[in-house]
Amino acid sequence: MFSKILVANRGEIALRIIRACHDLGIEAVAVYSEADRGAPWLDVADQSICIGPAVSSESYLKIPRIIAAAEVTGAQAIHPGYGFLSENSKFAEQCRASGIEFIGPPVEAMERLGNKDKSKTVAKAAKVPTVPGSDGLVHSEEEAKKFARAVGYPVLIKASAGGGGRGMRVARDEASLVAGFAQARAEAEAAFKDGSVFLEKYLDRPRHVEVQLLGDQYGHVIHLFERDCSLQRRHQKLVEESPSPRLPDAVRQEMCAAAVRLAQEAGYYNAGTCEFLVDQHNRFYFIEVNARIQVEHPVTELVTGVDLIREQIRIAAGEKLRYQQKDIVQRGHAIEVRINAEDPANDFRPSPGVVKTWRPPGGPGVRLDSHVCAGYRVPSNYDSMVAKLLVHQPTRDEAFAVMRRCLREFRVEGIHTTIPLLQTIFRNEAFIAGTVDTTFIERELMSPKG
Numbered sequence: 161m162f163s164k165i166l167v168a169n170r171g172e173i174a175l176r177i178i179r180a181c182h183d184l185g186i187e188a189v190a191v192y193s194e195a196d197r198g199a200p201w202l203d204v205a206d207q208s209i210c211i212g213p214a215v216s217s218e219s220y221l222k223i224p225r226i227i228a229a230a231e232v233t234g235a236q237a238i239h240p241g242y243g244f245l246s247e248n249s250k251f252a253e254q255c256r257a258s259g260i261e262f263i264g265p266p267v268e269a270m271e272r273l274g275n276k277d278k279s280k281t282v283a284k285a286a287k288v289p290t291v292p293g294s295d296g297l298v299h300s301e302e303e304a305k306k307f308a309r310a311v312g313y314p315v316l317i318k319a320s321a322g323g324g325g326r327g328m329r330v331a332r333d334e335a336s337l338v339a340g341f342a343q344a345r346a347e348a349e350a351a352f353k354d355g356s357v358f359l360e361k362y363l364d365r366p367r368h369v370e371v372q373l374l375g376d377q378y379g380h381v382i383h384l385f386e387r388d389c390s391l392q393r394r395h396q397k398l399v400e401e402s403p404s405p406r407l408p409d410a411v412r413q414e415m416c417a418a419a420v421r422l423a424q425e426a427g428y429y430n431a432g433t434c435e436f437l438v439d440q441h442n443r444f445y446f447i448e449v450n451a452r453i454q455v456e457h458p459v460t461e462l463v464t465g466v467d468l469i470r471e472q473i474r475i476a477a478g479e480k481l482r483y484q485q486k487d488i489v490q491r492g493h494a495i496e497v498r499i500n501a502e503d504p505a506n507d508f509r510p511s512p513g514v515v516k517t518w519r520p521p522g523g524p525g526v527r528l529d530s531h532v533c534a535g536y537r538v539p540s541n542y543d544s545m546v547a548k549l550l551v552h553q554p555t556r557d558e559a560f561a562v563m564r565r566c567l568r569e570f571r572v573e574g575i576h577t578t579i580p581l582l583q584t585i586f587r588n589e590a591f592i593a594g595t596v597d598t599t600f601i602e603r604e605l606m607s608p609k610g
């Protein structure tokens with residue numbers, strides 16, 4: 161096992177990883193940018209090193225600085241968290257070249273699954289259902305038209321390197337296909353320096369369900385059931401829960417087994433997530449793999465009792481998986497909400513600044529993952545998430561009741577937060593009934609201009 165790990169991230173996930181290190185008796189080295197100097201999670205680490213200015217490209221994304229920080233502190237491994245360098249295979253490769261263990265999947269699996277059309281090929285090889293599509297990249301307008309005529313409109317143009325909805329266009333007829341094809345390519349080229357796109361049949365009001373995976377370096381892969389992340393706004397998840405409401409158990413079992421097959425096909429190990437879209441007939445289709453730990457991982461930790469960060473570290477150190485599939489059960493119901501420093505009344509404008517009051521909720525079955533305390537200044541340079549609030553209860557109804565109580569109890573002053581929006585969501589009939597899809601927020605909860 162490692163004796164010292166460098167945490168290449170900030171905020172709540174840095175704190176979460178530092179805590180997991182300490183639980184394993186491992187020292188944790190934190191890195192920080194000038195904007196995060198004096199931040200509260202740095203005190204929890206055993207050591208901290210400044211790696212550059214506020215702008216991420218000069219600090220949290222600067223590979224040579226992070227490797228150098230690991231080298232000078234004698235850290236044997238790096239945990240990348242989520243975002244930043246977490247899915248950068250070049251970073252994983254440079255860790256390997258420097259003799260530092262990257263706490264994540266192997267470089268080869270990252271490359272195999274790193275873009276959407278390649279990962280779809282892997283899915284097909286593993287007999288995992290995929291959305292009917294163009295079977296590879298579409299290079300010309302003519303090819304796009306031919307495909308769309310064959311499968312029928314609407315179709316979705318997707319950037320191969322895409323993420324967060326960027327480089328994605330719905331086309332409902334040939335005119336919008338021609339325009340969307342050019343737009344998607346330009347957007348993907350600008351955002352990812354890779355303008356390649358492919359086409360899929362557009363699914364109407366799908367639900368987003370993802371399967372958590374863990375695999376060791378010896379070919380043993382298990383799933384830890386699913387999370388439903390259908391409640392999103394502009395590709396930002398707001399609420400995640402497990403189990404997925406109204407998902408028939410037979411479909412759940414099939415989807416989880418499919419995710420395991422895909423990971424095995426790709427030679428994947430460590431933690432990862434297989435994302436699916438589920439249509440109104442509960443048919444599921446693979447869309448992409450997230451080759452990292454995700455923001456919403458604690459939902460799975462609550463229902464399964466498995467500490468995913470701890471397992472990531474053990475797996476990276478070469479230990480065998482300590483769970484068999486039969487050991488993993490979904491117990492009760494867990495829900496997570498993301499609390500952002502944004503103003504919902506003002507088009508979700510970021511609301512950085514000093515937190516004057518921070519009085520979080522508590523009680524049985526309540527978990528708060530946050531790096532914030534009273535007096536903390538939320539910087540404007542990074543993601544605006546200030547807390548993840550989770551509840552774990554025997555039933556979904558009880559989880560909702562406790563979440564409503566927690567959202568009422570949570571008092572934050574000095575910055576705006578998304579708490580009022582979350583209060584509205586947890587009073588919404590369709591959400592309570594468990595029938596929401598990925599288009600719900602925009603269709604039902606936002607004013608026409610929102």
Ligand code: MV4
Binds near residue numbers: 316324325360437447
């Ligand atoms: C789709 C889709 C409908 N049909 N693919 C959005 C981001 C990317 N991860 C995949 N996405 C979608 N792919 C087909 N063929 C609808 C979406 C989608 C979506 C998916 C998951 C969560 C939220 C979403 C919001 C809008 C659209």
